[in-house]
Amino acid sequence: xxxxxxxxxxxxxxxxxxxxxxxxxxxxxxxxxxxxxxxxxxxxxxxxxxxxxxxxxxxxxxxxxxxxxxxxxxxxxxxxxxxxxxxxxxxxxxxxxxxxxxxxxxxxxxxxxxxxxxxxxxxxxxxxxx
Amino acid sequence: xxxxxxxxxxxxxxxxxxxxxxxxxxxxxxxxxxxxxxxxxxxxxxxxxxxxxxxxxxxxxxxxxxxxxxxxxxxx
Numbered sequence: 001x002x003x004x005x006x007x008x009x010x011x012x013x014x015x016x017x018x019x020x021x022x023x024x025x026x027x028x029x030x031x032x033x034x035x036x037x038x039x040x041x042x043x044x045x046x047x048x049x050x051x052x053x054x055x056x057x058x059x060x061x062x063x064x065x066x067x068x069x070x071x072x073x074x075x076x077x078x079x080x081x082x083x084x085x086x087x088x089x090x091x092x093x094x095x096x097x098x099x100x101x102x103x104x105x106x107x108x109x110x111x112x113x114x115x116x117x118x119x120x121x122x123x124x125x126x127x128x129x130x
Numbered sequence: 131x132x133x134x135x136x137x138x139x140x141x142x143x144x145x146x147x148x149x150x151x152x153x154x155x156x157x158x159x160x161x162x163x164x165x166x167x168x169x170x171x172x173x174x175x176x177x178x179x180x181x182x183x184x185x186x187x188x189x190x191x192x193x194x195x196x197x198x199x200x201x202x203x204x205x206x
Binding site: 023026027030031032067068069070075078081082 | 141142143144145146148149152153156180183184
């Protein structure tokens with residue numbers, strides 16, 4: 001029996017949580033599990049071209065940076081390339097910030113999507129909120 | 131004889147070695163092997179688990195001085 005799809009609702013802007021979301025989503029995707037990631041709220045900032053690599057977090061964030069842990073955005077890009085992974089920017093977040101798709105990192109996002117679609121899709125699998 | 135490609139992922143942290151292995155496996159033929167070199171202790175366990183999950187085959191796992199060598203055969 002194949003595993004149910006995984007749905008990750010990523011809202012936190014904390015480096016540690018974005019790192020875990022990148023790890024969970026990419027490893028699940030390359031393990032033959034379909035994955036969708038819906039990015040909203042403070043997590044959006046980590047995906048801005050203008051702030052690429054500028055992760056903000058706590059004590060563990062400093063360790064991740066010092067040790068050169070894999071970049072979470074790059075992990076998601078790898079998961080997309082090597083598995084069945086789709087990442088959606090939240091349409092509400094795009095609307096309230098005025099950001100355009102071209103403001104976000106390249107080679108990662110699908111067109112903006114709404115929460116209604118994401119939740120409807122998530123009925124078929126497991127939802128993780130980070 | 132299967133061909134073997136070696137990927138040196140020493141210095142990369144989880145899940146970096148796994149991702150490098152998967153990228154390499156996609157590029158070799160079925161029946162060929164990829165050897166991944168990893169200094170990440172977690173990956174030494176995670177990689178065989180992933181191989182079992184997706185039904186490739188672990189040919190060898192060897193702990194060396196400061197890293198692991200894991201040889202994986204592409205089965206599909």
